[in-house]
Amino acid sequence: MQIMTPDIGVDKATVAEILVKVGDTIAIDESIVLLESDKASVEVPSTSAGVVKSILVTLGDEVTEGAALVELEAEDGSATETQKADASEKTSQNTPTILPDEDIQSELTTQSSSASAQPSISTLVDVKLPDIGVEKALVGEILVKAGDTIDLDQSIVVVESDKATVEVPSTVAGIVESVEIQEGDTVKEGVVLLKVKSTTVSAAETPVKTEQPETTQQPVTTESETEQESAAVQSGVIEVTVPDLGVDKAAVAEILVKVGDSVEADQSIIVVESDKATVEVPSSTAGVITAIHVEMGQNVSQGAALVTIEGQVKKATPAKNTAQATPATPVKAPNASVQSTAAPQAQNVSVSSNVDKLTKEQSAANAKVYAGPAVRKLARELGVVLADVKASGPHERLMKQDLVTYVKTRLTAPQAAPVAQATAEVPGLPKLPDFSAFGGVEEKAMTRLQQVSVPQLSLNNFIPQVTQFDAADITELEAWRGELKGNFKKEGISLTILAFIAKALAHLLKEEPYFAGHLADDQKSVLLRNEIHMGIAVATPDGLTVPVLRNPDQKSVKQIAIELGELSKKARDKKLSPKDLQGANFTITSLGSIGGTAFTPLVNWPQVAILGISPATMQPVWNGQSFDPRLMLPLSLSYDHRVINGADAARFTNKLTKILADIRTLLL
CATH class of the missing domain: 2.40.50.100 (RNA polymerase II/Efflux pump adaptor protein, barrel-sandwich hybrid domain)
Known part of the structure; x- marks a missing residue:
């Protein structure tokens, strides 16, 4: 046909x-x-x-x-x-x-x-990964499972590249027959994500419907049915709360709506950020915002109320079907009439779907751009302001390739926007003077990792930090490590001194839980954690990143050595997931063999302590009768003085030096 x-x-x-x-x-x-x-x-x-x-x-x-x-x-x-x-x-x-x-x-x-x-006809449809502007991406999260009923344009998979995260919508409505990928898989355009059993209207019905002489009344009937069904949907007041973000708390970074705004289901309403990740919180229903319960910068946790919405509990899908059916209706008019009818239609589509990632001002700017519906739909899904994209088509029409090129550039190039945001969060610093009279300057962009670290590092301005220095005699420990590392190397395991330190610290933190705790928001109590999750600072070409070693107190030195190697490799290869960076309550940072005698590491809020390790050196140590050559490891413990007293810090490092001097004490 x-x-x-x-x-x-x-x-x-x-x-x-x-x-x-x-x-x-x-x-x-x-x-x-x-x-x-x-x-x-x-x-x-x-x-x-x-x-x-x-x-x-x-x-x-x-x-x-x-x-x-x-x-x-x-x-x-x-x-x-x-x-x-x-x-x-x-x-x-x-x-x-x-x-x-x-x-x-x-x-x-x-x-x-x-x-x-x-x-009806039931067909099995392959839902494939569309062109997202990069050659390949990592499956970060699968949002559906076999047996789920999904709608058209419902987000099904979250994929991420080195620089951005994108939700992939379904191209068909139906029941998920099977999920063809797993979290952590590397995928590219055309890879099958899901198999969906889709039920479509049988072609046998089509002749009966098209032969009826009442086709001119069909749009009126559809609109009437839509109004009746929308009216039949129950209305009410719904409170949108913070979902499980994978972290204890996060700060409100941006409020995307205001009182009186109309929102759709799944439209982003609040942006919250933790130490290492930013998440958009969607609305669970459609309706009108009647109250906003949070402010910029406020810390929120799972279950905290964000906004109150008065409106429909269920989305009225017939309205969407009517909008999709509109282009099929023949319109006989001269060119001027086509312009007057098609332009508002494109604008209406943009407003109905675009607000999920764009502000009203950005939506208005998009409506003025000359672009087709397919390009507008892709722009809405990716949260792109069409006015920012350079058009290459005839009559300055924005083509799909223009949008793909723009997104690819944004995904692969360092972004300057976070620099301005980060700079604004540093209080008390004036603007730089003009250096043109002194030879001028050459501007070089910081890496993305450095840019996002600026706000986190600036929090140290509010922490009364003290550093306790000590040195551990690791002569016997290093000799034992030398005996073990040959066999470990045959198994492909790198046995470093850091594995022993992590094990010793995990044991000590069980005895001294305050060093792995957090100062409560009211600053009247300390929150003691039930588990030990240790951040391990890793140097990468882009900057310092801190993946998390889970429950080292429950693992052997060999298991810790294996996981440290895996985390370091993932950090250097830029394959760390957001979960790999979350939940630490103590941090170790090491200079390895780079050099230096001591340094003052910065406490990584909301933690209250961090241990710095400098290169070990042979030093003469008095034994009461003579000097012996001993391998001494410098330790630098920085701590939040609001939670930890100086005497407690000194006792902590002293205990640590004794454990490292004779690792057998862990068995007692």
């Missing part, structure tokens, strides 16, 4: 984009081709369901009403019922046949029973 160009209100239009390819399975009313005239763009929907057998037009072709666009065939290879009906209709038009009244009634009864016998 061939899908023809409908009456789009102009004499001719240009094929601006082909939205399907040979082999695709498409449903009724699914857009297949984007046509544009001098003033407007229209997506042409398919009038039948099936598999694309061939595409009969190419980009840039000029088409008129009735021109063939694509050819479809049923998934089993047979002609569709719609095709048979069309052929039957053409035959009846060319060769009129007069039937007796009884025969007409019998024919209508047969068609009616055939239509009721096959109301």
